[in-house]
Amino acid sequence: MDKIIEELGKIGIVPVVVIEDADKAVPMAKALCEGGLPAAEVTFRTAAAKDAIAAMRGAYPDMITGAGTVLTVKQAEDALEAGAQFIVSPNFDEEVVRYCLDRKVPVLPGCATPSEVGKAVAMGLTEVKFFPAEQAGGLAMIKAMAAPFRGIRFMPTGGINKDNIGAYLDAPEVIACGGSFMVKSADISAGNFDKIRNETAEAVKKMLSLTFVGRENNVNIMSSKRPERAVYHISRMGAEFDEGTAVYDEKGLVSIEGAGMRIVRG
Secondary structure (H helix, E strand, O other): OOHHHHHHHHHOEEEEEOOOOHHHHHHHHHHHHHHOOOEEEEEOOOOOHHHHHHHHHHHOOOOEEEEEOOOOHHHHHHHHHHOOOOEEOOOOOHHHHHHHHHOOOOEEOEOOOHHHHHHHHHOOOOEEEEOOOOOOOHHHHHHHHHOOOOOOEEEEEOOOOOOOHHHHHOOOOEOOEEEOOOOOHHHHHHOOHHHHHHHHHHHHHHHHOOEEEEEEOOEEEEEEOOHHHHHHHHHHOOOOEEEEEEEEEOOEEEEEEEOOEEEEEO
16 A cells, blocks of 8 residues: 555545635644644645645645545646645546556545446556545445455545544545545635634544543553554654554454553444
């Protein structure tokens, strides 16, 4: 798996951004990072997309910034020129996919049918976008398509919200979820960056589902449905975990200690 895609998987939620004014890009990126999601898919639905990506990459080089709604090779060229680190399309376009593959740029074309997934697999892809997720059959459709296409994983986008995102994130067929519910275009335009930061933090909190369950030997025991992501996000805040204490099973991380706590799978 490409390192950028792997990092998106650790982050868990990829904010999908529609921005009309590139001057709002940096404060928006700041709000997302402070809220706990250092990633964004800036859609090419507006003329400001290219400049917004360039501004975000300049101000927050550690933030993973990609381009979405890429429909043409020209848009892919513009996105990469601006510094985009990954490309996402709502559809499967062989020319766009080939352009990205030739440049070793991660690309997630939209695939909503087995035929489209098959084309992606034939081109060597192991990760694709599933769009529009809810309207195209949701998690049940993802699981149905993943069954014959072993090894393929999906980034569902479209209709993802704070109430249904947990079910998607719990599925092994899902890398991460794309969503705009924490970064609405109206809030960006109005400069409501405190709201975006708070909505982002709430999304992360819901994703990690950390719950205090007790204390043992001066160590706080915290339960999480998604312990790997919990460790990733807490580590981003400066905490250090001891890999020597980690316990794994076939599903992944069971428990790990560090920073005065033990995170266990709940």
